[in-house]
Amino acid sequence: xxxxxxxxxxxxxxxxxxxxxxxxxxRNVPLxxxxxxxxGEGGHSHESDHAAQGAxxxxxxxxEEAGAELPLGRLxxxxxxxxxxxxxxxxxxxxxxxFLGRRITLQNGVYWGLAGFFIFNxxxxxxxxxxxxxxxxxxxxxxxxxxxxxxxxxxxGLYLIVLKDFIWAKIAGIALIVAPHLYGAPEPxxxxxxxxxxxxxxxxxxxxxxxxxxxxxxGISLGWLLQTYAQSELEV
Amino acid sequence: MAATSTSNTISIPLASRMATAVVxxxxxxxxxxxxxxxxxxxLHDTAHDTRHSYGFPCx
Numbered sequence: 001x002x003x004x005x006x007x008x009x010x011x012x013x014x015x016x017x018x019x020x021x022x023x024x025x026x027r028n029v030p031l032x033x034x035x036x037x038x039x040g041e042g043g044h045s046h047e048s049d050h051a052a053q054g055a056x057x058x059x060x061x062x063x064e065e066a067g068a069e070l071p072l073g074r075l076x077x078x079x080x081x082x083x084x085x086x087x088x089x090x091x092x093x094x095x096x097x098x099f100l101g102r103r104i105t106l107q108n109g110v111y112w113g114l115a116g117f118f119i120f121n122x123x124x125x126x127x128x129x130x131x132x133x134x135x136x137x138x139x140x141x142x143x144x145x146x147x148x149x150x151x152x153x154x155x156x157g158l159y160l161i162v163l164k165d166f167i168w169a170k171i172a173g174i175a176l177i178v179a180p181h182l183y184g185a186p187e188p189x190x191x192x193x194x195x196x197x198x199x200x201x202x203x204x205x206x207x208x209x210x211x212x213x214x215x216x217x218x219g220i221s222l223g224w225l226l227q228t229y230a231q232s233e234l235e236v
Numbered sequence: 237m238a239a240t241s242t243s244n245t246i247s248i249p250l251a252s253r254m255a256t257a258v259v260x261x262x263x264x265x266x267x268x269x270x271x272x273x274x275x276x277x278x279l280h281d282t283a284h285d286t287r288h289s290y291g292f293p294c295x
Contacts, residue, residue, distance in 0.1 A: 002256040028289040067281030088267030098257035130291035143293035
């Protein structure tokens with residue numbers, strides 16, 4: 001077991017998770033709080049003709065404020081989750097590099113970060129835009145399935161494009177990346193939303209910018225930490 | 237490969253990095269699933285803002 005490698009990976013993830021938290025509070029969290037004011041206002045008036053989809057289309061049937069969250073406060077919970085999530089994305093990135101026999105370094109770290117951003121944020125968001133609370137949305141399980149399939153196809157496509165030299169591999173890679181968008185993400189039958197469209201468009205852009213920042217920090221710190229502390233484990 | 241001081245490839249064989257790669261991947265996937273997709277109320281409510289901000293399908 002390459003213990004230093006694993007530890008350096010986790011530390012890089014925790015660091016990126018810490019920095020993600022204030023970045024989220026610049027735009028994303030204020031927009032989420034604003035959107036939550038519209039929860040319970042809409043979504044119920046258009047249900048009569050969509051009784052079958054009612055359960056799926058009704059935004060947010062559970063109360064957010066009286067939730068089952070950990071008792072750390074909103075900021076504390078988000079910081080905790082970001083730390084854990086940062087470690088998770090770092091571990092997956094580090095694992096990919098090990099499988100591929102590639103080294104993440106200070107010089108190429110930002111490209112690993114950009115790849116992660118493209119796979120986990122940009123590609124899914126292209127057809128399934130980041131949602132605010134109270135926005136209409138299709139069935140949760142269907143959206144999660146689409147998100148997961150898109151992430152896997154995009155990762156496979158990027159691998160074929162970047163790491164294979166054959167022209168056919170690159171064409172296949174593009175096809176894999178485009179396929180989920182041609183298929184289309186699940187959409188709600190009724191797009192009427194109680195959330196003002198300006199908030200939604202601002203949120204879509206601000207989340208992508210925030211996540212780009214997160215992945216750039218993650219990639220660079222992964223490269224620096226692995227190069228500084230785990231280099232010896234990767235040499236014969 | 238360019239003559240840089242740090243190589244971009246790992247010189248140890250796949251067999252000796254496979255265990256770490258598998259552990260790292262499984263742990264990472266487990267964490268991402270818990271943060272972003274698990275249907276537990278406790279996880280959902282705690283991770284709420286991160287799920288929205290990260291673009292995970294939510295609600």
